[in-house]
Amino acid sequence: xxxxxxxxxxxxxxxxIVGTQKAGTSSLFDILNQHxxxxxxxxxxxxxxxxxxxxxxxxAFYANYFSEAGKxxxxxxxxxxxxxxxxxxxxxRQTLGDDVKIIIILRNPAxxxxxxxxxxxxxxxxxxxxxEVLEDNLxxxxxxxxxxxxxxYLDRGMYAFQLENYFRIFPRENIRIYLFEEDFVEMRKNMIxxxxxxxxxxxxxxxxxxxxxxxxxxxxxxxxxxLNTAHPLNQFFKHVIPFKxxxxxxxxxxxxxxxxxxxxxxxxxxxEIN
Numbered sequence: 001x002x003x004x005x006x007x008x009x010x011x012x013x014x015x016x017i018v019g020t021q022k023a024g025t026s027s028l029f030d031i032l033n034q035h036x037x038x039x040x041x042x043x044x045x046x047x048x049x050x051x052x053x054x055x056x057x058x059x060a061f062y063a064n065y066f067s068e069a070g071k072x073x074x075x076x077x078x079x080x081x082x083x084x085x086x087x088x089x090x091x092x093r094q095t096l097g098d099d100v101k102i103i104i105i106l107r108n109p110a111x112x113x114x115x116x117x118x119x120x121x122x123x124x125x126x127x128x129x130x131x132e133v134l135e136d137n138l139x140x141x142x143x144x145x146x147x148x149x150x151x152x153y154l155d156r157g158m159y160a161f162q163l164e165n166y167f168r169i170f171p172r173e174n175i176r177i178y179l180f181e182e183d184f185v186e187m188r189k190n191m192i193x194x195x196x197x198x199x200x201x202x203x204x205x206x207x208x209x210x211x212x213x214x215x216x217x218x219x220x221x222x223x224x225x226x227l228n229t230a231h232p233l234n235q236f237f238k239h240v241i242p243f244k245x246x247x248x249x250x251x252x253x254x255x256x257x258x259x260x261x262x263x264x265x266x267x268x269x270x271x272e273i274n
Contacts, residue, residue, distance in 0.1 A: 010063035015076040015101035015199055016092065018166075019083025021156055022115040023107035023180040029078045031192060034206040038199070039072035041065040049091045050081040059095055074199040083162050084152065089169045098170055101199060107180035109157025116153050126151075 017025050026044060033040045048054050048062045069075045082088045083104060092100060107115075117133055120126035126133065137154045166175055176198050178184060183191040188208045196203055 010060065011066045011069045011075055012059070012063055012096055013066065013076045013100065014096070015074055015103060016082065016096075017076065017078035017080075017103045017105075018088070019080035019104060019162075020106055020112065020159070021080040021084070022112050022119065023080070023105040024184045025078050025080045025105060028103075028105065028184070031206055031208055032076075032195065035074075035196065035201060035204050037073040037201045037204075039066065039069035039075045041077055044077075045079045045081075046077045047079050047081065048077075049088045049095070050079060050085045055091060062095065074201055083166075084156050086161075086165050089165045093169050099174065100170070102166060102170060102175045103195065103198075104163070104166075104175065104177045105180050105184060106159055106177065107157075109154070109159075111181075112157050113153040116156070 017028060019025065029040060029044050032038050043065065046062075046065055048065075054061075065077065066075050082092070092102075113134075114130075117126060117130055128136070133151070133153055137151065141154060163177070176195070178191055192206065192208055193203060
C-alpha cells in the first residue's frame with residue numbers, strides 16, 4: 001500500500017480524528033488548528049469516507065479540501081462518524097494507505113447517548129421523549145445495529161465492534177485512543193502534548209480550553225418565518241389540514257430541510273469544562 005507523500009501532485013491527510021461523536025472532537029479540532037505545523041480544512045466534518053455519494057467522487061475531489069495545506073507537517077480532518085460506520089476503515093486505507101495516523105476519543109456510552117439526544121432535541125431534529133428514543137433504539141439493536149447517522153444513540157457506544165474494524169486494518173501503533181472523561185477533561189494539556197508527539201510535531205503550547213457548540217440556523221429566513229410565525233400561510237394550512245399532528249409532522253420535516261448546522265467557538269476557563 002502506497003504511503004502518502006507530500007511531493008505527490010495533490011496533498012491528502014496523514015492523520016484523521018475519527019470519533020466518537022459527542023466526545024470533544026470539535027473542540028480538539030479547534031485546539032489542534034492553532035498549531036503552526038498542522039493544517040485542517042475550514043470545514044470541520046468533511047464526511048468523505050462515510051457518505052457513498054461523496055466517496056464515489058474520488059481522491060481528487062477529496063484533495064480539494066487540503067489544497068492550501070502547503071508544507072504543513074500534519075494534514076488532517078475530523079469526522080466523528082468515521083469510527084461508527086463499518087465500511088469506513090477500508091475506504092481510508094484504500095485512499096490514504098495504512099500509514100495514516102488515527103485519533104479516537106471514547107466517552108462513557110450512557111453520557112454520550114444522552115448528549116447526542118439533547119443536541120438533536122434542542123435543534124428540533126428529535127421530537128420523541130428520551131424514554132421513547134431508548135426503547136426504539138434497544139428494539140432495533142435486538143435485530144441489528146442501527147447505522148442511521150442521526151438516531152443511533154446507543155449503537156454508537158458499542159465501541160468494541162468499531163475499534164475492531166480499525167485494528168483489523170491499521171497497525172496498532174498508528175492508532176491513538178483517548179478517554180473523554182480522563183484524558184480530554186481531566187488531563188487535556190497532557191493529551192494535546194501526546195497528540196503532538198504522535199503526529200511527529202514540534203511541541204507548541206497551544207490554548208486548550210475551546211468548546212465548539214453546534215447550533216442550527218435557517219438556510220432561508222423567509223421560509224423560516226412562514227413556518228414558525230403567525231404567517232397567513234400557516235393560517236391557510238390550518239384550514240386545509242385540520243389534523244394537528246399531521247401539520248406538526250409536515251412542519252417538522254420542512255424545518256429540517258431548511259436548517260443548516262453551524263458551530264460557534266467558546267473559550268472556557270478550566271473550571272467550566274464538562
